[in-house]
Amino acid sequence: MGVAAAALIVAPAAGAAPVAVAAADPVTVFETSFEDGETAPFGARGPVTLDVTTDDARTGTRSLRVSDRADGWQSVSLDLLAAPLSLEPGEYDISAWVKLDTGTPEDSTGFNFTVQQAPYATGEEQYLTVGQYQKPVSGDEWVEIGGTYVLTEGRTEAQLYVDVVSLAGAHPSFLIDDIRILGDAPADGGETPGDGEGPGDGDGETPGDGESPAPGPIVTIHETGFETGTDGWFGRGDAQVSVTDTEAYEGAQSLSVTGRTANWHGPAMNLFPLVNRGDTYEISAWVKLPEGTEGSTDIKFTVAQQPEAYVQVNEQVAVTADSWVFLSGTYEVP
Ligand SMILES: [Ca+2]
Known part of the structure; x- marks a missing residue:
């Protein structure tokens, strides 16, 4: 059994409820x-x-x-x-x-x-x-x-x-x-070091100063459509991951997950370097079973924490080979 996924994890920078705020130009x-x-x-x-x-x-x-x-x-x-x-x-x-x-x-x-x-x-x-x-x-x-x-x-x-x-x-x-x-622009509108002869010269001006620090804009901390590789995703348990161009939600590729022999065997990535204590993150992906697979299975996101705890991110969703299904939930880092 396999699962193909495109994954997106979105974080409000200050642990607030998600709000639509345009991020400043970099x-x-x-x-x-x-x-x-x-x-x-x-x-x-x-x-x-x-x-x-x-x-x-x-x-x-x-x-x-x-x-x-x-x-x-x-x-x-x-x-x-x-x-x-x-x-x-x-x-x-x-x-x-x-x-x-x-x-x-x-x-x-x-x-x-x-x-x-x-x-x-x-x-x-x-x-x-x-x-x-x-x-x-x-x-x-x-x-x-x-x-x-x-x-x-x-x-x-x-x-x-x-x-x-x-x-x-x-x-x-x-x-x-x-x-x-x-x-992001530094709060004091700092200068640009370096010799400034690069091709990007000219778009580096500091836009408006004095953006309010909280709640911060929603920032994407990880996003992949697996167009260039597995992007840090790995197989948990017996699961094996690879990119495939057989099916894709968007673009040309998705992540293929095979070799599973237990419910907890699936695609995983390490959130630890990306997240901050106390912040809340939105996690979402599109999933389906590979074309030709019979029946349906239930899929959900789980965060495995240390000390050992398993936090369910979303209600499990029935997924078949017929169509891509959206998984989405929130996770607050303790
Ligand atoms: Ca040069």
Whole structure:
């Protein structure tokens, strides 16, 4: 038996009842195209060499080269909590353009942004993928990586870096250019650091100051139509998840869930890094049984908490293979 889903989790930022409030346009909180020749504020992650090169550039005449790498995590990093960024908790859109260094064989390998953040659970570190996981990148053309990152309250560490899969057992040099971080306008209408030569220049002005802090606008903390992958969803119990283009509610793909041998085996994702204590979240998805499946089954969302408790998010809904059914409920984090 399988279930196909498109999932959406929506959070009012201040735990209030959902209200329709238009979010302010995002502003550029950081941007660089390396045209000033400076590697700062980027740092080396591991014993790598960083240098600004004129060999290749996505825009302008310069980009940042990361070389002398000996492992996938050895890369370029950016401290999101330190100056000049000093990001406040909130939702950010992080993007950059990357390619393998000139002269690298035509093969491609996987790139993605990761944030190493702490504390997580009992104070351990956590590695959170930002955007598409292991996006194919070669030496032929510039490829954009990145996506949405939610900085939650109480983090003492948040290091953004580029993760690169090994290529034929080696760790190729790569180039990065046009890094941009969009976020909400700071309350004091702060300035934009960086050299401001990127392609997004001009849309980074601070709109009206003095937005009221509470209740906050409704923000989406996770949304996927599984168009580019499983997006952090995994199989619980014996369940296995994969993307399929056989059926879709919207777009071309959905998540296929197979191999289930018990009621609690299903698709799951880790909410912990995304949610805040005391806030209430709306969780919804469209589900159906795979085409050709006989009969119906009851489906609902459950949140598994620690200490162990299972919180039902919505009344269970009868689902068949005939049509997509909307599941929706709310969950308050204790
Ligand atoms: Ca540049």
